[in-house]
Amino acid sequence: MQISSDSNIVTDxxxxxxxxxxxxxxxxxxxxGAIARHENGYHATDHFILDTYNLTSVVFMTETIYNELNMDDKFNLRYQIYLDKFDSIAVIAEEDFFSFFSSVITNQHKAFSLMVHAAKKAFQLLPSLKxxxxxCKDYTDLHRSYNQYxxxxxxxxxxxxxxxxxSNLLLLAYPNKKHRFISIDKDVYDIVDNCYLRQSAIREQIAENVKRDVSIFSTDTLLSSDILEKRIDDTNYSTLFQHFRQPERKVxxxxxxxxxxxxxxxxxxFSNDEFLNKVRKKDIQVIY
Known part of the structure; x- marks a missing residue:
């Protein structure tokens, strides 16, 4: 990663x-996927869809996500301009996860044991990787297995x-933080739902005597909040929906x-008009 010293991206x-x-x-x-959709909408309309979260939040990416955005490419200045709207974006390389985590959980044996637990929880839908x-005997081995898979x-x-x-590591190190996944992909909903939101996951939290505040938002979730909180002028809905929504996407x-x-x-x-009317009349609550 080649990151400018005056960037809001933090890697230390x-x-x-x-x-x-x-x-x-x-x-x-x-x-x-969500960054690409929101970046496109921002440049077309000047609407910053996560504005209400910016002052109370830190955006987290892994190096894999950062590399998928191809941020080091000079042609991807659009991403940089959009992401500059956030106060801080923390980017952690997967190879540094243990260094990051073990500076909080200083007992190395305990830190690795907890990391294995977190990895198994995160990858439970990938049984061969789990x-x-x-x-694995140490994090070098775990990281190698992860990449090879x-x-x-x-x-x-x-x-x-x-x-x-x-996310699983951050919840162990900083359990009081509220985690909000931002995505537009149904696969991501299923991954997060399986890990945190299903009844089996909730029962596990109760058994471990922990409480995790985790949610997943789609673009439609965020737009429904804007509608209900009246953060958008009525004359702007058509333009915003044109650039942010995907009417063919199932809500x-x-x-x-x-x-x-x-x-x-x-x-x-839902068509854009149907979506607006159903949310505004409180006929539906958008989940994702």
């Missing part, structure tokens, strides 16, 4: 710890799984029935 591990010790309430784990990790398999979501692994939502939110999650595509 001590500086990242300082950001986490500061009064930042949220950790935003931002994947490449099995390899169970055999994604090189040798057809799994395309390395960036998203790297964010999930990082995950719950239905209000006589002002009572029903339990089942539904999934349907």
């Amino acid at each position: 591990l001590d500086a990242i710890h300082a950001l986490l010790r500061a009064e930042n309430e949220h950790i935003l784990l931002y994947d490449t 099995q390899r990790i169970e055999q 994604f090189i040798g398999s057809r799994e395309k979501n390395k960036g998203e799984f790297s964010l999930l692994f990082l 995950m939502y719950k239905v209000y029935e006589r002002s009572i939110l029903t339990e089942g999650i539904k999934s349907d595509s």
